[in-house]
Amino acid sequence: MCKQSRAVGLALAIVALAAVGASAQNPVFAVYFDPSFTLRETNCPGAGPGVLYVAGVGFNSLVTGVEFALSLPPAITWVADVNTPAVTIGTTPTGIAMGYTTPLNGYSTVELCRVEVLWACASCAAPYLDNEIIVIPSPRTGFLGWTDTSFTERPAAGLVSLVCPAGVAIELTTWGRVKALFSPSVEGGETHE
Amino acid sequence: MSKSIILVSCFILLAGTASAGIIDPCRSSVVFNGSAPAYYFACPRGETRTFSSRGFSFSMRIVDWQGNPIAFIPKQDFWVIDCDPVRNLYLCGGSASSSADSSTNYAGRTTMSNTALAAGGCANGLSVVCQGYLLGPGVPSPCTPVCVDVRVRSTDLNRDGYVNLSDVSVIAGYYPPALYNECGDLDWDGKVSLSDVSRLGAHFGHQCR
Numbered sequence: 168m169c170k171q172s173r174a175v176g177l178a179l180a181i182v183a184l185a186a187v188g189a190s191a192q193n194p195v196f197a198v199y200f201d202p203s204f205t206l207r208e209t210n211c212p213g214a215g216p217g218v219l220y221v222a223g224v225g226f227n228s229l230v231t232g233v234e235f236a237l238s239l240p241p242a243i244t245w246v247a248d249v250n251t252p253a254v255t256i257g258t259t260p261t262g263i264a265m266g267y268t269t270p271l272n273g274y275s276t277v278e279l280c281r282v283e284v285l286w287a288c289a290s291c292a293a294p295y296l297d298n299e300i301i302v303i304p305s306p307r308t309g310f311l312g313w314t315d316t317s318f319t320e321r322p323a324a325g326l327v328s329l330v331c332p333a334g335v336a337i338e339l340t341t342w343g344r345v346k347a348l349f350s351p352s353v354e355g356g357e358t359h360e
Numbered sequence: 361m362s363k364s365i366i367l368v369s370c371f372i373l374l375a376g377t378a379s380a381g382i383i384d385p386c387r388s389s390v391v392f393n394g395s396a397p398a399y400y401f402a403c404p405r406g407e408t409r410t411f412s413s414r415g416f417s418f419s420m421r422i423v424d425w426q427g428n429p430i431a432f433i434p435k436q437d438f439w440v441i442d443c444d445p446v447r448n449l450y451l452c453g454g455s456a457s458s459s460a461d462s463s464t465n466y467a468g469r470t471t472m473s474n475t476a477l478a479a480g481g482c483a484n485g486l487s488v489v490c491q492g493y494l495l496g497p498g499v500p501s502p503c504t505p506v507c508v509d510v511r512v513r514s515t516d517l518n519r520d521g522y523v524n525l526s527d528v529s530v531i532a533g534y535y536p537p538a539l540y541n542e543c544g545d546l547d548w549d550g551k552v553s554l555s556d557v558s559r560l561g562a563h564f565g566h567q568c569r
Contacts, residue, residue, distance in 0.1 A: 232558030253525065254561035256532045264535065264554050266561020307536045314558040318547065 194225040196302040197326035207328040211288035219282040226273025232314040236262040236305045240298030242330045246283040262305030291331035298330035384425045389498025390488045391419045396509040405566040406478030417473030429468025435460040442483035443507035450519035452478035452568030480516025482543035521568040
């Protein structure tokens with residue numbers, strides 16, 4: 168009986184902790200490379216125009232406004248923010264604040280805006296390896312977050328997306344150069360310990 | 361001699377009759393119910409909260425030059441205007457931007473609490489008007505209109521009766537790192553921030569009816 172009540176108590180405590188953890192979880196803003204919000208890593212698609220999709224996840228509320236900024240790597244040059252509401256102040260690289268006339272449905276992943284960019288990289292080679300696109304607080308206000316239907320400002324977290332992640336990097340090279348990497352005696356070769 | 365006395369008496373009687381029913385703005389009174397400063401957010405369409413839901417109201421008593429209460433003054437004959445020497449409001453429809461709760465009763469009394477002010481602009485003070493007369497504290501001297509510290513903010517920042525891109529430009533000019541401007545602080549939290557932009561977004565496209 169005593170063991171049973173202890174077990175029940177433990178289970179309740181775990182459930183309570185989980186609930187607290189869930190409620191304390193902040194929504195996140197992230198940059199995706201596809202409109203269905205599945206890819207947060209990509210190889211360089213080649214020099215030319217492209218689109219990034221900024222989305223918010225985990226609001227569990229209607230969303231009346233968002234504010235953030237994007238830190239863009241050398242692989243990407245910002246061109247324009249599109250699909251933004253009429254009430255928009257600033258740009259994504261310098262800090263953007265958007266107020267929505269019709270609140271966004273934050274009960275599922277929701278697109279906040281799209282960013283038209285120019286890919287500067289032709290392929291995944293230095294200096295484009297592990298290039299990070301980070302959602303950061305707006306440098307104008309220091310705020311990264313959103314507002315609910317009572318226009319209360321609430322914080323969010325920004326995620327990192329990767330261009331040319333090192334794990335899957337495809338770098339043009341030769342077998343000779345690869346061998347040189349493991350041969351300390353070869354002039355110009357690198358040593359790895 | 362008796363003729364002149366009769367004439368003077370007639371004159372006084374006529375004058376008294378003529379002034380009956382004409383508002384005496386000095387002895388008529390308005391009382392503010394609430395704590396100052398009070399805060400009020402307005403939209404040109406008038407789709408915001410009422411005065412009472414923001415925690416304040418006005419009580420008016422209207423008397424004529426003889427001190428008699430004036431009954432049945434229509435509720436539409438009451439409205440508020442700003443009394444801010446620096447800033448001012450754009451009242452949608454002028455006197456139609458607000459109204460009393462009901463016509464004056466036999467005691468000349470009515471209240472203003474259930475109205476939602478339809479306005480643009482920004483002001484730090486409101487006075488109550490009845491039939492064009494600014495209402496005072498209810499004492500003949502000093503006869504100065506009552507100006508209450510009600511801080512009104514509106515998404516129609518440029519006072520043109522329409523919440524549109526012009527207003528976005530205005531609030532963008534108040535947004536950090538620009539210097540703080542209280543007219544862009546639509547929720548009185550001491551900063552122009554996302555919550556103010558969100559409010560503007562929610563009322564975007566609204567205009568005076």
